[in-house]
Amino acid sequence: MCQWYAKAVDKRLVSLDLSYQEDCYWRNDQNDVSFDYPTLKLEKPNFKILIKKMRSLRELYLDGVNISSPSSEWCETTSLSLPKLSVLSMSNCDLSGHFPAEFFLLPKMQRIDISGNSRLMGQLPEFPINNSLEVLSLRYTNFSGKLPESISNLKLLRVLILSKLGLNFNSSSGSIPASVANLSNLMELDLSHNNFNGSIPPFHRSGVPNLASLDLSWNHLSGSIPSSLFTFSTLQTLSLGYNNFSDYQLKLDSSCNLTEFPEFIKSQNKLTYLDLSNNRIHDTVISTFLAFLKSQESLIALDLSNNQISGAVPNWVWKKRLWFLYLSNNSLTSLDQFSSNQDSLQIPICNLSQLWVFNASFNKLSGSIPSCLGNINTLCILDLQQNNFSSSIPDFGGATLLSTLQLNDNKLEGKLPRSLANCTSLKILNLGNNTLHDTFPLWLGKLPRLMVLILRANRFYGPIKHLENNFPALDVLDITSNKFFGKLSIEFFQAIHKLRSLKINGNNLEGKLPKSLANCRNLEVLDLGKNMIHDTFPYWLVKLPLLKVLILRSNRFYGSIKFSGDGNAFPMLHILDLASNNFSGEVSIEFFQSLRGMMVIDGNKAKPSYVGDNFYYQDSMTLLNKGFEILYHKILTLLTCLDLSDNNFHGRILEEVQDLKSLHVLNFLTELESLDLSQNSLSRKIPLQLTSLTFLGVLNLSYNQLDGSISQRYQFGTFLNDSYIGNTRLCGVPLTKKCNEVGSQMLPQKEGEDSWIDGLSIWKVVLMGYGCGLVIVFSIGYTVLNEFGNKWIASFIRKWKRSR
Template sequence: MGWLSWFCLLFLLSTTCQFNSTCSSANSSSSLSSGHLCHPEDSSALLQFKNSFSIDTSSKRELYNGTILFSNRTISWQKGKDCCAWSGVTCEKMTGRVISLNLLFGGLQGNIHSNSSLFSLGHLKRLDLSSNDFRGSPIPSKFGGFVSMTHLDLSYSNFSGPIPSEISHLSTLVSLNLSQATVTLDTLSLSRIVQNLTNLRELNLDNVDMSLVVPDSFKNMSSSLKTLELSRCNLQGKFPESIFHRPNLRLVDLGYNYDLTGYFPESNWSSPLEMLDLSHTRISVDWHHLTRNLKSLRDLSLSNCSFVGSYLACLGNLTQIMRLDLSFNSFGGHIPWSLFLNLESLVYLNLAYNNFVGQFPEVDSNSTSNSSLYDFSKQPLVGPIPRHLTKLILYENQLNGTIPSWLGSLPSLEELYLSSNQLSGNIIEFQSRSLSVLGLSDNKLDGLIPRSIFELESLHYLDLSSNQLSGNIIEFQSRSLSWLELRNNKLHGLIPRSIFELENLHYLDLSSNQLRGNIIEFQSRSLSGLYLSDNKLDGLIPRSIFELEKVTDLDLSSNNLSGTVKFGPKLQSLMELNLSSNHLSLSFNHLSNNTWPQLRSLDLSSCNISEFPYFLRAAPNLDTLSLSHNRIQANIPKWLLDLGKDSLGYLDLSHNSLTGTVGPLRWKNLYYLDLHNNSLQGELPIPSPSTSYIFISNNQFTGEIPPTICSLSSLQILDLSNNKLSGKIHQCIENFSKSLSVLNLRNNKFHGVIPGTFSEGNVLRNLDLNGNQLEGSLPQSLLTCRELEVLDLGNNKIQDTFPNWLEYLPKLQVLILRSNKFSGEICFPKTKFPFQKLHIIDLSHNRFSGLLPTKYFENLTAMINSQEHGLKYMGGRYYQDTVVVTIKGFEIEMKKILTYFTIIDFSNNTFRGEISSVISKLKSLKGLNFSHNELTGRIPPSFGEMSNLEWLDLSSNKLVGDIPEQLVNMTSLSKFNVSKNQLVGPIPRGNQFDTFENDSYSGNTGFCGLPLSKTCSAPHQSPPSSFQQEDDLEHGNGFDWKVVLMGYASGVVIGISVGYLVLSNGTPNWLVKVVGRKKRRRIMKITK
């Protein structure tokens, strides 16, 4: 069952108590009736039975009521002593015959054979062999020979195979428990059990595989039936409705039979049912009939039953309800607090994974007892503070507002889960001494962690991750804390010593904070998950970490840790290791080939290693390997290509110095392959059809793209840019994968035409064919690419007119057609709002003619509205779009494109006519280049309104008149070029114009004034400068627009804001080009 219900526990405990009470009475009776000792045949049979097993006497188990069971109960079984006094043995008073045997958790290890002496105990009425280890042996059919048996429990003892039909011979059985995951039951055997066991009151077959059972076989169950437990049995089909009408039925558990269907009775009837679990089934329930007919219900679980809407009011009829689980449904609206708070017996409430909204009710400040609650609108009274509540689970809803203080004062509260909502404000103080579980993760909580949380002595689970909490972590008082998760906050300071001293700590995640200091030795030997990544920790990694025998996940990445790491052989359970982006030296030499046989994920990127870790040869189940950004200078070894053929899914060897050719890629389940930025050569390697992401750019691969690429039907991103590939682009390349979103073939030697095979419904977002030798015209099938955002066809030989039909693409943001053979005039738009999202357009170095397309300029919405609200880049989590643009006369490769970065470049064409003032409406424009055309007329004075413009190039045209004085208001302008025109008059002074050099104005004989040597007559002298000239153009109101350049650091992309250019004397002082691309680093964690 998903949650062990109260009544399952009560039945289990009552059964145990029955055995225990019988034992105690038998022991007392044997001492009183000294004339009737244990029958010698039974004593001998018991000793033979014991001696047929090896017995683990060192284990112990705590029951739900706190009772401790030890696996040493057969120690008292000694020859020569009365077996009626042995632990777990009960005898009949008069005859001395053994009638009850309770070896629950008896430590038995071995097989039970059909000739076992156990079956000679013919007077047995009760037998409990649960929780032992019978090593997968079948259940002997001789269990059917106990003709007087009333109670039989073989649960969870590692039997296997089919349940023998002879069990149905136990006609006197009252209680039968065969639950365990390794046995099966068919329809015939079940039908016999149902038919013959007419006195059966308790039937537990949890986890038994009944996939071959027809559920209708249960319809003739005994009318005496009180308990029916069939959870996780793979039952399929319609469950008989008549079962629910059994007059004595108290408990029904059908949970987690995902394909079980049927209907809960809707007729008027009364049932004594107290516990009902239909979780994760497809049984239909009518709320009104359920709550009207089952008024005795104390435990109701309807998790994941596909309920929708907001019809919970009828739950008020369930006045006896103690435990209510409605999680994983689609209930919506406000939580009916008045209903729940007036259910006086309710101690457990689970509404997780629904769509509830609203806020918590608040304490009535006018109440003298301070015990009443109002709803969030302070209108109607909701009800009393639920002081009886022990467990409240509301995670994964849409609750907002603050956490109410009354929750912290509930005296009986044991577990509180409010994770994954929209709660804000500070965390409240908690006063309950019994609070052991607190989950508030994935909200908007801020401020300090309250001191009271650190002082909760019963706390064993705390998850405050993914909030905005700040301050220090102070010492914990609880010594039982086993799960601590504070990741993704703003916590700083040192990790408190008490955390390292927690002996029961199982899981620790403090990643993505600002913690500093050293990691000290851990006292816990049971630690299985340790995540300290993305902090500021320094110093050495303590040796004890590599001696944690139970640790499965170890992530210390992205810190300042140093020293030499010598891996030890004790990490036998290790499955995931991430030490990337530190200052470590790694030593593998002393590792054997079988060091970490369970290893699944290894990330040693940016670890300064120079060779492939040889111990990986013994990691057959590896699914994730990242060795990027290292100094490995070698061929990819054959053993690596044979590694994890059936398991490897993620491989990143980028940013090394790998050489040679790449052999066949045989990984069947590979979905991510990254080999970019190496020196690999030869034919292009094509991975398995399961691959979704391929990054092989910046290598030296040659030849044509193999046709096998057309088999990659799951491909989403293909980046083969900056290689030496040639030939024609396959016709299938845009059509073989319906999920292809990025195709980047930039800077290769492809020729021929662009395939015209783009199909309807494709999701192509970025098509980059720049820098090839493609020719012909653009295929109009590009119109089917409704998701297209980036189209870069620059630097080819495409011969066509302007493709104005592209204006129909609703998401197009970047259009690069530069350096082709496009020609002709750009006609009027065909739509009312063309190119609404376009913010980079480069038509330079073509043969366009005619007037500037003013009608298009009027409707470039993305350039009209300035939206510089935070750094937001184009692209997804695996791939960031790049583009090469001309900025201030220099070609710059932008490794990331800001969504508000706007450029128009129409230079080096034969456009004519005047420049329209309409362009001044493009308020967010950063760069405008109309140079090397045949434009005439004056410079529009309205250009001065473009306050965001950083460079303006109108050089090499036929412009006349003077430079409008209004241009002085362009305070972001850092590059201005009107050279080689026919302009006259004084050069304006002030602001940015005090910084421009002579070459901005050369070739205009009519200019005068600074910075030229030619002076102007006094009447025409420009007013004195109000702007102090600076040598550094980025001071004051000068050029200050920033671009984020990318580089790898610890598997996490770090943006560094730098200026595009610093100009001096018309030439750049520096130019930075970096080669990072943001990619996902898969972080795996223990499933709670």
Template sequence: MGNSQKTFFSFQTYESSMYREIWNSQGPIPGSVYELQNLTDLVLSSNNLSGVVELDKLLKLKHLSYLDLSYNGLSLNINNSVNSIFPYFDTIRLSSCNLSEFPKFLREHAGLRSLDLSNNKIHGEVPKWIFDVGKDSLYDLNLSHNFLTSLEHLPLKNLRSIDLHSNLLQGSLPLPPNTTDFFSISDNKLIGEITPLICGLSLAVLDVFNNSLSGLIPQCLENLSNFLSVLNVGNNIFRGTFTTTFTKGNMLRNLNLNGNQIKGQVPQSLLNCRHLEVLDLGESKKNDTFPHWLGTLQNLQVLVLRFNTFHGQKGTFKTKAKHLFPKLRIIDISCNEFTSHLPTNYIKQFGAMMNVGHIPISLGNLKNLESLDLSSNTFVGEIPQQLKSLMFHEVQSLSDNQLAGPIPQGSQFNTFGNDSYSGNLVLCGFSLSKKCKELQPLPPPPTLQQDENLDSSSGFNWQVVVLGYGCGFVFGMVVGYLMFGPIPGSVYELQNLTDLVLSSNNLSGVVELDKLLKLKHLSYLDLSYNGNNIFRGTFTTTFTKGNMLRNLNLNGNQIKGQVPQSLLNCRHLEVLDLGESKKNDTFPTGHIPISLGNLKNLESLDLSSNTFVGEIPQQLKSLMFHEVQSLSDNQLAGPIPQGSQFNTFGNDSYSGNLVLCGFSLSKKCKELQPLPPPPTLQQDENLDSSSGFNGKL
């Protein structure tokens, strides 16, 4: 029975689907498991098991060598005084098992090869006896995400992987054994310098991010060029210049110097880093011109130069390369001293950015990513499920974007709070109070294959266009790149365009809305806030049935004409913003059309700063997902509808309507002659299309 039991219980390796179907991944571990005397491997990780595990009973299974109870809702009942013949464990994984101390039964396992006690509640010093566990055999040690405060040394001889990140470790940086290739001790309270002795190792990953380490970064790290793949020394207080010379043939993929006091220029030896994917030199007192030559790095995906003193022009760069920055996806050059905009020919050569707007699914391939901040941008669409594969993903902020749909569940996503997602009005799911409802799926982001095989010669033939600005982190276009002039005519011919976000620029001229809205895949249109050079044009288009529009934002423009009745064909519409047009002479007038109550998916409605008159239609009470509303600064009158979502809106939703009264306002309604009624629904639907909603936009 030994082999069959091993196959059955090691479901992650052999029979994962069968195991889950049998137990449905929930409830306590059956008592019969403790009777399986020939059991060799018990792997129950990443389920929804609960209850108490009688660990002393498991330890009596003398053939058990592989035990993994991680990532469940289990608690372990450990009888540290139990006196029994322990099995000879090879692997013990007890991550997220509510442990508050190091289990003393580990002392008996001199032949242990892999130990994972991460994501528990273990406080204080790392006991000295732990280094007698697997003294000559242990190659994998993970004590991350605990509350450990001190670690004198790492005497184990054969360790290859050491993960101590996210603790409270103090003192100097411990030197790992010379067999180590993965060493992560980020997010602790270490002080002092990096000893040059570390250069004698064969490290592939060195991560000391977010400590208080100081001094100079050892120049001898160049000796690791043939091995080092990730060097993350960000968020410390290193000083001086970064003089490391990267030799040809090196394996470096990720270099993070962010948040230090490292002066000087960007080392040109980075040109030898042909595998480099992420280069973060932000907030590090760099004084240089724009490093055009980095554009020849064929694998560079992320370039951060923000908050330095880069200066001069971002002009052209002569090179034999066909395209500069061919795989660049994120560029942040904000808050420097540049004297020009990034040239248009650069933008056209950003081949990997020709599908921007959505969060790229390829970020899921950055396996060492621990912190991701894409806040305060204009990302749209759903959060990619691929981000669940980031096992070290500890900090995330996607707030203040235009994301929609369900938040991924499981893995690290279950640890992020509401603040990570705030300001995304149509996002729903775990950690938010807003639950997801059944909707037609959003247009998907490009697949990874599509994402990588885009024809960079197609210029503006983009599926998503994002042209934002500001001193922050913008994805897809360049932070601080302020767009002027009219929208290029070629945009109207982008038949596969799904998201067009041109907000907060200085664009001007005539917008041919009828042409834009004929793009049958268009889901997201935002033309708001374009400074003093306000968009002009007419709003005479016919919204066809079956269109995919979910967000329409024309806030603060000078678009004439009347709102077409065919807007009712926008059955997927979730956000409608026609506000802040009072500064023009073309703002909407008349009653708020009662037929807006037919837009059943509408979640956000902004008609503020116009001259709507009459009462607020009672029909808007039928909008069950109506969460955000602004009708302020109009000429509305009469009682505010009561009940349904209207009971959740505050005074600010109605301010500036002097004769409006009722719930949420201090002004109560008195008995008055009724106001002239708005048109009936039948009248509203039979309006001649030339008169639209009897209002102008």
């Protein structure tokens, strides 16, 4: 909150700076990612009162301050009250509405920075001759329209940043105006993450002699890369990746399909930022490939990720000035210093005293993790996942700024170093899929910012005792596939009450499910499968309004599933797995009517989103789908699954259910793809209504007491013998038993004839759950896997200091 009194402001004030910018924050390609980036809000006074009498004001800096006024108010107030304004800097102010084009045309306006306001709309005007603008930044806004040819009239322009605009930002011809190559004062040009096509403008030293940074990546540019770009002695940053350039020898940056190191780069000796990611660089001797780096003493950011580089990383790659180093998704086998005995020597990586980010994930690195990494006091992110590192985890007592540590999917062993308790900035700790052998790390509970703790698939053991510390920020806890045993204590759930995702599948936990779990009001995913929990159905979970996934499979739950209420329980639940327990009795119609998340049609259901869809963690799960266990690396919110199989349910199909044909109404939302009613005591004929479910891909009616002939309508003619086996009174294709055999002659079923499934309405389709063996899966049709090589920092040098 930003509060002070307007009376204290002098009418003669010419510069006002209330901005707040965190020293260390980054942005991801798809998300605004900030570390401890608080929001200040201007309320007393509000914006209008603040500047009402500041008619002499020339510079206004409010970056990072939440402006409470609507755009129509603050825009009008600014233009009327501040006639002498030359600097308007209001980045990350949560501005919305329409930004008037007149601001760009104010005769004294020199700098406009309204970046980071994703809800702010507008268009660039035609610029007159002799416009005064020097800095223009619209990054992360929702501006649309075209980039006018009159941009060449901005003769004083030094910085132009139009990256990552909300809508297609391109000229009528779809190309970048050639006139930008004649902005003689231009130092930084960023048009990345848009839809520009055509060729690169003809940049020459004579036209833009001071050009230091050029970013045209993530567009649809084609043609050749002008060789003149590589004659600039002033150029420090050049990013042309993710385009469609055709000139093979001059492809430079990421996704340009480089197969060898270009000669023109070797002539550069003052690079500070080099991104060669997402290419096909495959030299087997990386030291030869990167020999030119020996002369790059100014390099602070290097990205070689997503290539085909193999072998060892040479010692001289570890430049002392490096801040960011990405080597992920290659075939690197060692960090070189592991290849010989250097116990008595200072290994080169230990000299990186300024390193912020080190990502060498998804390689073949082996040996021990360098212990000196735990002593780099500037290190924020360390990602070594998906390698072959062995031995124990080093101490991290000196890495006090460490916020992300990902060592999952290696061969690490031993106990967790207690020095991790000193990493008070730690937010993400992923140690899954190793062979760590330790008890539950209760001592991590005192870390004030820890949001994600993943210990899955290790050898952790013992009971989970009373938590002395409360894990105040914990959002995700995954201890799946370990050897924890004993009872879950009431105190355990009281300590982690802010959880959004809890997974304890595949342990030996027993006893009853503590009702204190109902205090976890933010819980969306609860996976308790494959334990020995002995309890009745936890109907009290209806108190969790956000619960979307509930997995109780393979425990010792027992008793009937009865529920009575107002029909508004479980409003978000779309995956419910109760299979392989000891539930019995009849499932009440009220219970299924309460599963509104599986049946309610709303606008949000049409959008492909994922459970836990955020930058730091992605929920996954394993489900039985069409007869196979499938690992869903992401949980699509449109995926709806109900599994009651392998229990002791019994009873009749209720007479109240309606015609199954009405299920076709769900085609546009969810489609019944898999129907498993096997190993029950269902009798009478197979209803003709089932044949109308043309989207049905898997059918299992085996081992029941069905009779009559098997219909061959629609896709029923494609199901095999296994779908019907174990029904001695069934006959016809695909069974070998013919319907004209004695005792097997059956009259064809009439359309309206009563049967064991007298039809189902949209609201009651799940009532087929009576009896063990049910698997009903509603699916929208696709699963998107996690992307390899997620980069925590999309652009290395992205505004850690204010633009000139």
